[in-house]
Amino acid sequence: MTLTESSSRALPRPEGQDRYTISEVAAHTGLSAHTLRWYERIGLMPHVDRSHTGQRRFTNRDLDWLAFVGKLRLTGMPVADMVRFAELTREGGHTIGARRELLVRTRGDVLSRIAELHDTLAVLDHKIEVYSDAMQTSPEE
Amino acid sequence: MTLTESSSRALPRPEGQDRYTISEVAAHTGLSAHTLRWYERIGLMPHVDRSHTGQRRFTNRDLDWLAFVGKLRLTGMPVADMVRFAELTREGGHTIGARRELLVRTRGDVLSRIAELHDTLAVLDHKIEVYSDAMQTSPEE
DNA sequence: TAAAACCTTCGAGTGCGCTCGAAGCAAGCG
DNA sequence: CGCTTGCTTCGAGCGCACTCGAAGGTTTTA
Structure with a gap:
């Protein structure tokens, strides 16, 4: 139960364990091994553990992280910013303020995006109604 | 007042007229002349009028259309689909059903996107709170 | 022990939505 | 009259986020 941060164990993890091979993680996340x-190469991962022979062994924390990154991706955050966040995380506790700030900014972005989409929704609804009316009036299909 | 469809004159149009040059439209929409x-080339516009010498003269309807396309773009709809919609529009009244369908589908996409963002928002809020707590507890910045 | 999975490095390719520039010419405006 | 704006066609370039493949090797597993 060393859940320092991230989502509180929502999905049942494929294995009860804490050491996953890359293909297991690929299967679980939908991301390719590539x-x-x-x-990892671009610095978007915390240090990934290795077996004594050098193979990656991902942990549940890594899965948490990947899930979180997935969320950030959904916000449309550029990869570079996610890398920045990862860097801050790796730098340790004294960057918590900066991390928080970054997330607050992102939160703002998400809110405006949602507002934007609501706007768009209104336009769509209007158009759809106009079409409905038109179909009622004139010969449809 | 020949507003067949599209948004009901919200923004004050730059000119009171109905014939805009490409650079006027560019200025108004933020899109480049290019x-x-x-x-137009890819079929994303209704037929754009030309002056007797072949220069484009955009109308208020064109501006409406561009505003609508802007909204569709915000939904993340691929350009190909927007082109499809434009084609249907050009094909005339018998495609109203199909157009409506397309918009309904898009509406659904927008709704799921909004839901997705709400989800993400919850995750962000959670993380932000965790950081806030951490800052209260340990030496900040 | 053999096949499958993993490792590394390297570099090229993909899809999308523009974005830009050049050439060479016609038209508009002040 | 001359500068600005516009036209066409062509084709290249860009930023992003992957995505893939190959080469040449080691490790794991059935």
């Missing part, structure tokens, strides 16, 4: 290695 | 020509 992409997972790429994430 | 992009406007590109939109």
Whole structure:
């Protein structure tokens, strides 16, 4: 139960364990092994553990992290910013303020995006209604 | 007042007229002249009027259309689909059903996107709170 | 022990939505 | 009259986030 941060164990993890191979993680996250290695390369992962022979062994924390990154991706946050966040995390506790700030900013972005979409929704609804009326009036299909 | 469809005159149009040059439209929409020509080329515009010497003369309807396209763009709809919609529009009244369908589908997409963002928002809020707590507890900045 | 999975490095390719520039010419305006 | 704006066609370039493949090796597992 060392849940320092991130989502509180929502999905049942594929294994009860804490050491996953890259293909297991790929299967679980939907990301390709290529992409997972790429994430690591560009600094988007916390240090990923290795077996004594050098193979990656992902932990539940890594899965948490990947889930979180997935969320950030959904916000449309550029990868560079996510990397920045990852860096801050790796730098330790004294960056918590900065991290929080970054998330607050992102939160703002998400809110405006939602507002934008609501706007768009209104336009769509209007158009759809106009079309409905038109179909009632004139010969449809 | 020949507002067949689209938004009901919200923004004050730059001129009271109904014939805009490409640079006027560019200024108004924020799209470049290049992009406007590109939109036309790929079939994303209704037929754009020309002056007797062949220069584009955009109308208020065109501005309406561009505003609508802007909204569709915000939904993340791929350009190809917008082109499809434009084609249907050009094909005339018998495609109203299909157009309506397309918009309904898009509406659904927007709704799921909004839901997704709400989800993400919850995660962000959670994290932000965790950070706030951590800052209260340990030496901040 | 053999096949499958993993490792590394490297670099190229993809899809999307523009974005830009150049060439060479026609039209508009002040 | 001359500068600005516009037209066309063509084709290249860009930023992003992957995505893939190959080469050449080691490790794991059935």
